Amino acid sequence: MSRADSSAAAQPRNDNFQYLLRLGDDRLVLGHRLSEWCGHAPILEEDIALANIALDLVGEANLLLTLAANGEAGGRDADALAYTRDAIDYRNCLLVELPRGDFAVTVARQFLFSCHALAQSDALRQSANTDLSGIAGKMHKEARYHVRHSGDWMLRLGLGTDESHARLQAAVDDLWRYTGEMFLTDEVEQRLVAAKIAVDSSTLEDPWKTRVLDVLKQAGITTPEVVWMQRGGRMGRHTEHLGHLLAEMQVLQRQHPGATW
Amino acid sequence: MTTRPKTDGAGDASREPTADSQWPLWEVFLQPGSGAPHEHVGSVHAVDAEQALQNARDVYARRGEGNNIWVVPTRSITASTPDDMGPFFDPGNDKPYRHPQFYKAPRGVRL
Numbered sequence: 001m002s003r004a005d006s007s008a009a010a011q012p013r014n015d016n017f018q019y020l021l022r023l024g025d026d027r028l029v030l031g032h033r034l035s036e037w038c039g040h041a042p043i044l045e046e047d048i049a050l051a052n053i054a055l056d057l058v059g060e061a062n063l064l065l066t067l068a069a070n071g072e073a074g075g076r077d078a079d080a081l082a083y084t085r086d087a088i089d090y091r092n093c094l095l096v097e098l099p100r101g102d103f104a105v106t107v108a109r110q111f112l113f114s115c116h117a118l119a120q121s122d123a124l125r126q127s128a129n130t131d132l133s134g135i136a137g138k139m140h141k142e143a144r145y146h147v148r149h150s151g152d153w154m155l156r157l158g159l160g161t162d163e164s165h166a167r168l169q170a171a172v173d174d175l176w177r178y179t180g181e182m183f184l185t186d187e188v189e190q191r192l193v194a195a196k197i198a199v200d201s202s203t204l205e206d207p208w209k210t211r212v213l214d215v216l217k218q219a220g221i222t223t224p225e226v227v228w229m230q231r232g233g234r235m236g237r238h239t240e241h242l243g244h245l246l247a248e249m250q251v252l253q254r255q256h257p258g259a260t261w
Numbered sequence: 262m263t264t265r266p267k268t269d270g271a272g273d274a275s276r277e278p279t280a281d282s283q284w285p286l287w288e289v290f291l292q293p294g295s296g297a298p299h300e301h302v303g304s305v306h307a308v309d310a311e312q313a314l315q316n317a318r319d320v321y322a323r324r325g326e327g328n329n330i331w332v333v334p335t336r337s338i339t340a341s342t343p344d345d346m347g348p349f350f351d352p353g354n355d356k357p358y359r360h361p362q363f364y365k366a367p368r369g370v371r372l
Contacts, residue, residue: 045316052323
């Protein structure tokens with residue numbers, strides 16, 4: 001946040017910007033992680049399915065970052081936000097930036113995130129910001145399919161072979177400590193909740209848990225016990241993995257600023 | 262480790278022996294618009310009907326091409342063979358009267 005923007009008049013605009021970055025960055029970073037599977041998925045059909053989900057998420061990010069940029073004084077556009085910000089200015093949660101891992105990690109992460117996205121987009125359809133509520137309608141439709149697809153794979157891996165079961169259990173164990181961050185709220189969000197623009201993230205945890213624990217149980221996966229939930233992404237404190245991801249994602253615009261084709 | 266129950270479902274083809282290491286094959290039929298006939302668009306590999314439906318959606322309907330999908334296990338389709346071509350189709354070639362072009366359409370009827 002720059003000094004000039006800290007005045008009271010600029011605060012609502014800044015809150016909106018921060019909030020849209022959180023929504024957009026979650027989807028941009030996860031979309032990029034999923035795109036890494038292109039050409040490497042276990043079977044052709046799943047390769048296309050993962051690319052479809054990646055494109056859904058990047059498309060959502062494009063809309064959200066465009067909306068963020070439109071409300072910003074600086075005159076940046078969605079591309080500038082995606083390709084010229086450093087890791088410290090990214091506002092995604094840590095869960096989405098973790099390496100793609102094996103297929104079980106990708107499935108588990110997608111399921112954990114999409115269940116959150118489903119509840120979140122459902123609530124955001126009522127946002128007083130009509131641009132955001134419109135985007136939320138699209139996100140909700142897409143999240144429904146993402147939950148169906150990833151949830152299906154949770155059962156297949158959990159109930160499949162000993163190896164698939166062990167890999168899924170390990171993935172859930174590793175990822176679980178990153179789930180708490182999705183349900184943290186702060187003053188920025190609370191001011192927007194009061195303005196009926198945002199949804200209070202802490203209210204999304206119960207519906208998320210109901211859905212996730214039900215599928216874990218069906219899949220025969222033990223719910224991990226966690227003493228400490230990782231956090232920091234919303235404040236720009238990221239894992240080392242985001243820097244590598246951005247280096248790859250941004251290399252073209254960094255080396256040839258403004259390049260088009 | 263104890264054996265876990267397999268996911269069940271109508272059309273579960275996972276127990277079908279396959280000739281290679283691939284999952285069973287399903288034929289995909291897409292209805293391009295409401296009321297239109299379902300048309301064969303291709304095939305996908307999948308272990309059961311739900312996965313076949315999802316794979317068909319991802320491979321053949323990701324650009325909004327249709328509004329309904331059928332998936333059918335390929336093994337359920339009985340097809341005529343090239344040997345059948347003579348007896349099946351040739352007898353039709355010399356019977357032009359089976360086509361309706363000899364009938365005069367009444368005036369006012371649009372063809």
